[in-house]
Amino acid sequence: xxxxxxxxxxxxxxxxxxxxxxxxxxxxxxxxxxxxxxxxxxxxxxxxxxxxxxxxxxxxxxxxxxxxxxxxxxxxxxxxxxxxxxxxxxxxxxxxxxxxxxxxxxxxxxxxxxxxxxxxxxxxxxxxxxxxxxxxxxxxxxxxxxxxxxxxxxxxxxxxxxxxxxxxxxxxxxxxxxxxxxxxxxxxxxxxxxxxxxxxxxxxxxxxxxxxxxxxxxxxxxxxxxxxxxxxxxxxxxxxxxxxxxxxxxxxxxxxxxxxxxxxxxxxxxx
Numbered sequence: 058x059x060x061x062x063x064x065x066x067x068x069x070x071x072x073x074x075x076x077x078x079x080x081x082x083x084x085x086x087x088x089x090x091x092x093x094x095x096x097x098x099x100x101x102x103x104x105x106x107x108x109x110x111x112x113x114x115x116x117x118x119x120x121x122x123x124x125x126x127x128x129x130x131x132x133x134x135x136x137x138x139x140x141x142x143x144x145x146x147x148x149x150x151x152x153x154x155x156x157x158x159x160x161x162x163x164x165x166x167x168x169x170x171x172x173x174x175x176x177x178x179x180x181x182x183x184x185x186x187x188x189x190x191x192x193x194x195x196x197x198x199x200x201x202x203x204x205x206x207x208x209x210x211x212x213x214x215x216x217x218x219x220x221x222x223x224x225x226x227x228x229x230x231x232x233x234x235x236x237x238x239x240x241x242x243x244x245x246x247x248x249x250x251x252x253x254x255x256x257x258x259x260x261x262x263x264x265x266x267x268x269x270x271x272x273x274x275x276x277x278x279x280x281x282x283x284x285x286x287x288x289x290x291x292x293x294x295x296x297x298x299x300x301x302x303x304x305x306x307x308x309x310x311x312x313x314x315x316x317x318x319x320x321x322x323x324x325x326x327x328x
Contacts, residue, residue, distance in 0.1 A: 058099070058169050062161040064092040064152035065192060066222065066295040066302050068250065070264040071243035072235070080188065080204040081235055084243045086212065086250065087153075087192045087201050090222065091322050094146050094158055096122065098165050101139040110144040121159030121186050128182055129166050138166075147318055149228035151266075151296025153193070159186040160193035180208070198326050200248055213251050216326045218304045221289070223319040225280050227299040229270065234297035237269035258291040258304070266297045274299070280317075287313070 068086035075081050094110075104126060106117040117123060122140050129135060140162065146154030160183045167174045174182075176194055183190035188205035200209040245261050253261055271278045277294070280301050284292045289303035303309070304324070311321045 058097065058165050060096045060098070060161050060165045062094040062096055062146075062154070062157040062193075063089050063196065064146045064154055064157060065189070066090050066152065066220075066300075067264065067293070069243075069245065069247050069262040069293075070266060070296065072238045072240050072265050073243055074240050076204070081238070081240065082203060083201070083205060084247060085201045085205075086214070086247050087189075087199050087208075088216075088324070088326060089193075089196050089198070090152075090220065090324070092146055092152065092222065092320055094154055095143040096158060096161060096165065097139075097141045097143075098162070098169060099139050101137050104137040105139045106142070107139070108142040108144055110142075111146075111148060113142075113144060113148070121155050121190070122162045124186055125159045125162035125182075126166065128185060129163065129172070133170070133172055135166065135170060147224040147226070147300065149230060150224045150300045151229075151294060151298045152224070152300055153189045153296065156187050156189035157193045159183070160190045164194065180206075198328055209248075210328075212248065212328065214326055214328060215251055216304075216324055218290075218306060218324050219308045219321060220302055220304055220324050221284070221287075221309050221314075221319065221321050222295075222300060222302045223280060223284070223314045223317050224300040225276055225317050227274060227276060229274075229298045231297060234266055234270060237273070238265055239269075241265075255290040255306075262291065262293065264294045267294050270294075270298055277301070283314075 070085040180191040184206040200212045284303045291304040
């Protein structure tokens with residue numbers, strides 16, 4: 058089985074509260090975007106994990122792909138499998154690549170071995186892997202709250218534009234990012250995003266991590282400045298960084314950030 062595991066970007070991100078369990082409550086809109094890792098799952102003599110592409114740090118048993126397999130193996134008798142990950146989505150980039158990989162392994166094993174797990178059950182299991190993982194089960198635009206696991210896919214959003222997504226190769230750890238944040242009430246109700254005119258996006262739909270991190274990362278501040286100079290109607294950091302994206306009415310030049318990992322694609326979201 059071969060699975061394409063897409064990334065996500067955030068429209069707005071407010072850290073509203075630190076919880077007693079050490080996590081933070083947030084408000085954001087998650088959008089799926091076409092930057093992909095590739096996972097191959099095959100029955101094998103023993104369960105194993107391998108990877109290619111971008112190097113992955115840490116022990117393989119802590120990889121979310123393996124955690125997803127062992128999570129399902131607690132409730133089902135699964136045959137051994139080999140899992141190979143072709144890692145293309147930058148790591149520590151605010152794009153949710155690892156979360157996507159773990160969630161897609163759950164979905165792939167559910168299909169491969171006909172486990173008949175419902176969307177609701179898959180989302181519950183995905184939440185045990187990580188805060189962003191449940192989003193990738195349905196993989197559609199969602200208003201996200203809690204620590205990232207509470208999804209409202211009834212969100213009304215109409216967004217048709219070209220997107221330039223750029224990663225400057227800076228790894229920002231989740232611990233560092235959240236440690237720089239002072240929680241506060243969200244300045245705008247993202248459920249009303251469809252009411253915004255293009256000219257209002259930049260000042261209204263904000264990511265708290267920009268204020269917290271850009272003073273310490275001049276390269277990120279410069280990247281945002283360079284993107285704004287291209288006259289998009291919106292520029293933002295995704296997640297806790299370090300990737301930035303810009304929305305345009307006309308297709309931008311794909312090679313403008315040739316020294317960085319970047320992609321240009323169309324966003325057509327109507328729900």
